[in-house]
Amino acid sequence: KIIFQAAVIGFFTGLIGAGGGFVIVPALIVLGNLSMKQAVGTSLFIISINSLIGFSGDFGHLDIDWPFLISFTSIAIIGILIGTSLAHRVEGAKLKKGFGWFVLVMGLFILLKELL
Template sequence: MEAFGYLAAIAIGITLGMIGGGGSILTIPLLVYVFGIDPILATLYSLFIVGSTSWVGGIPKYTQGLVNLRTALLFGIPSIISVLLTRAFIAPAIPNTILRIGNFQLEKSVFLMLLFASLMIGASLSMIKDKRIRRNMMRSKSAEVKTTRIMLEGVMVGILTGLVGAGGGFLIIPALILFGKLPMKIAVGTSLIIIAANSSIGFLSGLSHHAEEIDWKFLLTLTALAIIGIFLGHRISKKWDGERLKKNFGRLILVLGITILVLEGIKIIKM
């Protein structure tokens, strides 16, 4: 099973390299269900793996002129502030037991996985959605509305990153295309820079609370494999149609999200 997990780590990098997001969607289930890591610690691991891999993939994109810095700042600054506030105040304030009714109780770790699965399903539907709908949305929005929406999406992604360890690429890419009017290749590069910054800030802000629990050898091994994957993903992206790839990835995420909901539901029933 662990051998599969290490191969899956390469797939995380490939996904980031091809579509500029989706790495954390694969990382969290991999860490929790394959390697048996507690979901709360898994969010920190995910931030490190996805953040490091995104830096490695994003910097070459910047040197190639495939990063829109203005849009990255419009999205990134509100997002980073949200990450810091979420990790400092919101995440620690969530109790270990979210809800207790008689014999039923909802633990924090299960709640985070349910939240993550719900986001996966929502993201998958946005990826599968027909591209003609996106074109109509782009035509119907003014420049001011688009700028505001980019910043609000940044805040949303920052909260998400702080809570569940997701870089938010599955939300960033649609926002950059819809409201930033960026071509797919530039959206991918810009997304990688935003994810890298968000994830790094999220990891550093949570490091002091879990420093003694981190298995650095394991974490660096997974990160190295993901970095190998991102270079493979860059190569593949040059040959594959981005729209078709994104839809197929969306279908995979839909299946994974439903699977996680079922697994966590079984946990709740057994409690």
């Protein structure tokens, strides 16, 4: 069952060209019966593995701007540490509501950007 669900989610995220986190999280909550925090953590793990695989495929073939990569990664690590600290203080219900608003705002932003 989970393999079928993962394949469907992978198909649709590949079809629309989205990163997948906004589809993976709700699917893990609804279909996988995970809590919001578990779903977000699992989604981030999946995305990080996908990114690592993509990076390793391009590693020997592209010129990499190492200073940019290192600075971006450093800022991301700081964000991870802050987010982890805040996650202990935010209950799952509020996180779920915030995630919903975030997806809605980003969807509207993308829609407006494409229409204008």
